[in-house]
Amino acid sequence: MMIAVVAVQGAVREHQNLLSRLGIESFPLEDASGLERPFDALILPGGDSKVQSKRMRQRGLMEPIRARINEGMPVLGTCSGMILLARQLENADVPYYLGTMPITVRRRQLPSFQVNGAFAALRSIPMRFINAPVITDMDPEVEILSLTRGEVTAARCGNQLVTAFHPEMTADTSVHHYFKIMVDGWRRRNEG
Numbered sequence: 001m002m003i004a005v006v007a008v009q010g011a012v013r014e015h016q017n018l019l020s021r022l023g024i025e026s027f028p029l030e031d032a033s034g035l036e037r038p039f040d041a042l043i044l045p046g047g048d049s050k051v052q053s054k055r056m057r058q059r060g061l062m063e064p065i066r067a068r069i070n071e072g073m074p075v076l077g078t079c080s081g082m083i084l085l086a087r088q089l090e091n092a093d094v095p096y097y098l099g100t101m102p103i104t105v106r107r108r109q110l111p112s113f114q115v116n117g118a119f120a121a122l123r124s125i126p127m128r129f130i131n132a133p134v135i136t137d138m139d140p141e142v143e144i145l146s147l148t149r150g151e152v153t154a155a156r157c158g159n160q161l162v163t164a165f166h167p168e169m170t171a172d173t174s175v176h177h178y179f180k181i182m183v184d185g186w187r188r189r190n191e192g
Contacts (some may be wrong), residue, residue: 002038003039003040003043003113004026004043008055009045011169011170012045014045015043017050017168032064041073043077046081047079047080049084049107072159073186074159074186076161077161078168079163082105082163086103087100088137096167103138103157111131112131114170117146119163121144126171127148127170128170141158145153151164154175159182
């Protein structure tokens with residue numbers, strides 16, 4: 001398994017470290033030339049979504065990444081990665097974002113803090129929030145994976161997994177392991 005971590009800004013190395021602990025190979029996807037390498041999934045790390053979007057467009061990544069996600073390639077978006085994947089932002093026009101996941105996101109709803117909380121079937125994992133967005137609306141097919149302080153802070157829709165928190169900023173591999181299971185399933189379906 002090979003996972004590309006979009007490396008235009010954000011905690012790329014931290015994501016790669018957690019993937020490595022799970023025995024998963026990864027590489028930083030910096031520009032369109034990296035799209036020529038074979039990979040099974042993508043991670044969009046946290047950072048500043050406006051800066052990331054601008055750099056992705058400048059480096060020829062936006063449209064090819066959108067196409068791969070729409071074709072079913074698994075993607076994990078953390079914090080601003082969640083914003084980039086959102087179909088809609090509250091009080092904002094986002095034609096320059098990926099817009100592949102049927103969720104509406106509000107930017108910077110939760111202040112910076114760390115808490116242990118439930119994620120998917122796991123009772124408690126560490127979650128680090130840094131001026132985190134929250135999901136305020138979603139289509140019926142979106143599955144809520146985590147609620148924090150009454151706000152939706154993690155969700156999945158098919159091949160897309162998003163978290164408002166930064167799993168890469170803790171030592172816990174739970175979110176990345178969940179993503180690995182998603183990628184394994186996608187690979188099995190596409191081998192046949």
